[in-house]
Amino acid sequence: MANKSGNAYALTVLCPIRGGVQSHTAPLQQQLQTLQVNEQSPMAKVPNTYLCRFWVLSDVPYQGKPGFLDHLKSDYLVFSSNFYGELDPYLEGMWKALETGIRVILSHCVDGDSVSDAESFIEYIKRCKVATTFFFNGSTDEPLAQQLKNLYLKQEFSKFAFENQGKSASDLQAAFRAFVLRTQPDNLDGPTWAAGAYHLDKVVK
Amino acid sequence: MTFEVTTGVDLDDIQGNVVKAYGRYGLIVARYVFFQINGPVGGRKFVGNILPLVTRGMPWSDSKIIPRVATNIGFTYEGLRHLDIPEVTLHGFPEAFSMGMKARREIIGDTGPSLYDYWDPIWNTPNDNKQHVHIMVTIDGKEEKDLEDRYQEIQRILADNPEVKQLTGHRGPSGGMYQPAAAILPTKDKLGFPGGKEHFGYSDGITTTFFEGCGEEENLVIGGGKPTGKDPRTAAGWAPLAAGEFLLGHPDEACEYPEAPGPSLFSLNGTFIAYRKLHQNVGSFNAYLDAQGAKFPDGKEALAAKFAGRWRNGAPLVSFPNEEGANKFIAEFAALQQKMWADSASSQEKERFAELSLQLLAFDYSNDTNGSRCPFGSHIRRTNPRSALEFGKTKAFDVPGALSNRRRILRRGLPYGQVDDPTSDNGEHGVIMLIVNADLSRQFEFVQQQWMNYGNDFGLANDPDPLLGNHENKEGRCDGGRMTIEGDAGTNKPPYFCDRIPTLVETRGGDYFFVPSLTCLRMIALGIIDPT
Numbered sequence: 001m002a003n004k005s006g007n008a009y010a011l012t013v014l015c016p017i018r019g020g021v022q023s024h025t026a027p028l029q030q031q032l033q034t035l036q037v038n039e040q041s042p043m044a045k046v047p048n049t050y051l052c053r054f055w056v057l058s059d060v061p062y063q064g065k066p067g068f069l070d071h072l073k074s075d076y077l078v079f080s081s082n083f084y085g086e087l088d089p090y091l092e093g094m095w096k097a098l099e100t101g102i103r104v105i106l107s108h109c110v111d112g113d114s115v116s117d118a119e120s121f122i123e124y125i126k127r128c129k130v131a132t133t134f135f136f137n138g139s140t141d142e143p144l145a146q147q148l149k150n151l152y153l154k155q156e157f158s159k160f161a162f163e164n165q166g167k168s169a170s171d172l173q174a175a176f177r178a179f180v181l182r183t184q185p186d187n188l189d190g191p192t193w194a195a196g197a198y199h200l201d202k203v204v205k
Numbered sequence: 206m207t208f209e210v211t212t213g214v215d216l217d218d219i220q221g222n223v224v225k226a227y228g229r230y231g232l233i234v235a236r237y238v239f240f241q242i243n244g245p246v247g248g249r250k251f252v253g254n255i256l257p258l259v260t261r262g263m264p265w266s267d268s269k270i271i272p273r274v275a276t277n278i279g280f281t282y283e284g285l286r287h288l289d290i291p292e293v294t295l296h297g298f299p300e301a302f303s304m305g306m307k308a309r310r311e312i313i314g315d316t317g318p319s320l321y322d323y324w325d326p327i328w329n330t331p332n333d334n335k336q337h338v339h340i341m342v343t344i345d346g347k348e349e350k351d352l353e354d355r356y357q358e359i360q361r362i363l364a365d366n367p368e369v370k371q372l373t374g375h376r377g378p379s380g381g382m383y384q385p386a387a388a389i390l391p392t393k394d395k396l397g398f399p400g401g402k403e404h405f406g407y408s409d410g411i412t413t414t415f416f417e418g419c420g421e422e423e424n425l426v427i428g429g430g431k432p433t434g435k436d437p438r439t440a441a442g443w444a445p446l447a448a449g450e451f452l453l454g455h456p457d458e459a460c461e462y463p464e465a466p467g468p469s470l471f472s473l474n475g476t477f478i479a480y481r482k483l484h485q486n487v488g489s490f491n492a493y494l495d496a497q498g499a500k501f502p503d504g505k506e507a508l509a510a511k512f513a514g515r516w517r518n519g520a521p522l523v524s525f526p527n528e529e530g531a532n533k534f535i536a537e538f539a540a541l542q543q544k545m546w547a548d549s550a551s552s553q554e555k556e557r558f559a560e561l562s563l564q565l566l567a568f569d570y571s572n573d574t575n576g577s578r579c580p581f582g583s584h585i586r587r588t589n590p591r592s593a594l595e596f597g598k599t600k601a602f603d604v605p606g607a608l609s610n611r612r613r614i615l616r617r618g619l620p621y622g623q624v625d626d627p628t629s630d631n632g633e634h635g636v637i638m639l640i641v642n643a644d645l646s647r648q649f650e651f652v653q654q655q656w657m658n659y660g661n662d663f664g665l666a667n668d669p670d671p672l673l674g675n676h677e678n679k680e681g682r683c684d685g686g687r688m689t690i691e692g693d694a695g696t697n698k699p700p701y702f703c704d705r706i707p708t709l710v711e712t713r714g715g716d717y718f719f720v721p722s723l724t725c726l727r728m729i730a731l732g733i734i735d736p737t
Contacts, residue, residue: 161702162687162702162704165701165702166500
């Protein structure tokens with residue numbers, strides 16, 4: 001199935017934006033453009049999100065003759081997300097983390113008012129979902145928390161290797177014990193990289 | 206699917222420095238002279254007067270026809286504008302060239318101590334950062350006297366032309382009138398191939414990139430062309446690169462013409478040169494090598510070799526992993542070279558010499574896929590990965606050099622200055638690099654940005670090249686540069702980590718130059734370029 005690669009899921013959703021006398025496109029656009037990014041992004045709170053984007057698709061570009069000058073029936077809100085695991089629990093997690101924000105965004109979409117709880121949200125998204133093709137999963141096949149911990153450990157271990165090179169076996173062992181105590185490799189809650197962070201100096205939570 | 210592209214390359218229409226590294230032909234001293242044009246008529250007259258002196262690309266197959274001096278010319282974008290080249294033609298140039306080297310500093314890493322603030326004054330006008338170098342004339346000669354004769358000839362041309370001004374402001378001993386350069390030759394007690402050293406003590410300029418129609422000796426395709434996947438020790442293991450990687454108007458490795466301005470006759474057989482004055486921090490290099498070399502299990506010389514991918518005597522690490530073997534190889538090579546030079550080698554010795562010459566060039570990294578001999582981060586494995594970006598997977602791509610064939614450059618230039626105090630970074634010494642390529646952005650700038658100042662393509666995160674990288678502190682990077690020297694699982698040898706590498710090479714000036722064909726030079730001189 002094109003939507004899945006290992007345990008990674010690629011979701012593509014096209015929600016029609018409400019038309020009428022006063023278009024909802026511009027206010028929605030503004031809403032999306034003023035969302036925080038990186039570790040401050042609301043989507044960083046949604047468990048297991050690898051990478052996601054919201055954007056507005058207003059029309060299709062005209063390629064010139066001999067192509068048709070064609071138009072979309074309406075503007076669309078596009079939501080694209082790569083995440084770990086199955087669709088239903090992911091969307092449930094999204095609703096739990098961002099209920100208010102989702103309501104605001106969907107208020108600009110056709111039939112968005114029908115969404116009132118996790119169940120109706122899942123149902124709505126499934127109605128607007130399209131098949132994802134050419135899905136390339138650029139991440140390892142593990143839950144996000146595990147991946148963030150791995151990245152943190154890799155970075156810290158690299159520092160450890162540089163700092164402790166050439167020490168005697170006993171000193172090295174002592175240093176490694178201290179390293180394990182400090183970094184807690186089995187503890188996914190921390191210390192670890194914060195979801196959404198990309199700046200190496202600000203990643204540890 | 207791959208295509209065999211055949212091209213007719215008219216070497217008589219191409220400037221000689223594009224196809225030849227003059228140093229290999231005994232032209233081992235040079236002067237780089239720069240001019241400013243203050244009126245298009247005078248500018249065109251200057252070009253016309255220099256034209257008869259310009260050295261062409263015909264092969265120097267017989268040593269008797271090698272001239273004592275060679276002259277070549279190139280223009281910055283501003284220079285072409287001051288020659289009244291039509292606007293339409295100017296706008297056909299790629300953005301990298303029209304912006305110039307200084308404006309591309311964030312891409313190529315000319316920041317920190319390499320920022321233009323620290324460049325030789327010729328590259329900076331006070332209170333005005335506009336590019337004002339218009340013309341570069343390079344003079345390469347056998348001896349100083351040859352250079353001086355040609356230099357005076359050009360002075361006479363200049364004396365007659367008030368609209369063209371020679372620019373001053375080079376640091377160094379020439380009184381700032383020009384940038385001198387000279388090969389560093391081995392002394393009697395310091396034999397070694399291939400003669401030319403640079404200031405860190407490495408033999409330099411060993412491999413020469415080989416392309417279709419370049420007119421160089423055919424067997425130089427070995428190690429100099431693109432890998433075919435066959436035995437790298439044989440000619441079958443290599444093929445010439447497409448001419449369009451280095452010459453405008455010819456198909457390149459993608460079977461396309463490189464981006465170039467019209468009319469086609471204006472750009473045909475032309476190319477671009479990035480001129481770079483690179484200062485070498487010899488004191489920092491020696492101090493780092495001494496300190497880190499004392500800790501490195503195989504010692505200082507081996508560490509120097511790991512930085513470069515070759516021993517300082519030139520022997521490649523992949524073929525000569527041990528110092529003793531490398532020294533033995535170079536000693537035998539140098540002894541035979543003496544005999545070759547003295548014309549006293551027997552036929553057997555000649556054969557052996559050819560065999561040894563090949564060993565300097567004829568290798569790839571397929572016998573070293575874990576980097577235990579030649580580190581992934583070493584200078585030559587980064588700058589010219591050969592087939593190494595397949596990472597040991599045969600047929601990973603359509604062709605073994607799929608990720609590197611379009612990133613090749615031709616290296617020209619010579620070292621400059623001398624080291625008076627090997628414990629100090631101060632003084633005038635380094636390398637004048639002239640990098641020839643058809644696409645500055647895709648070739649020179651890519652190599653500089655992705656392979657010199659970054660390491661992701663080699664699985665080395667953000668580690669830069671130990672020798673040429675800009676090791677200034679960057680976000681999230683530890684203090685100074687880092688390099689991982691891979692261990693060897695087979696012999697249980699652990700990896701070794703070098704950290705706090707200081708910046709060893711700093712930019713002290715330069716720009717991008719269009720190096721036209723002879724035809725184009727004539728068109729410029731006559732003012733007959735018509736892009737309509």
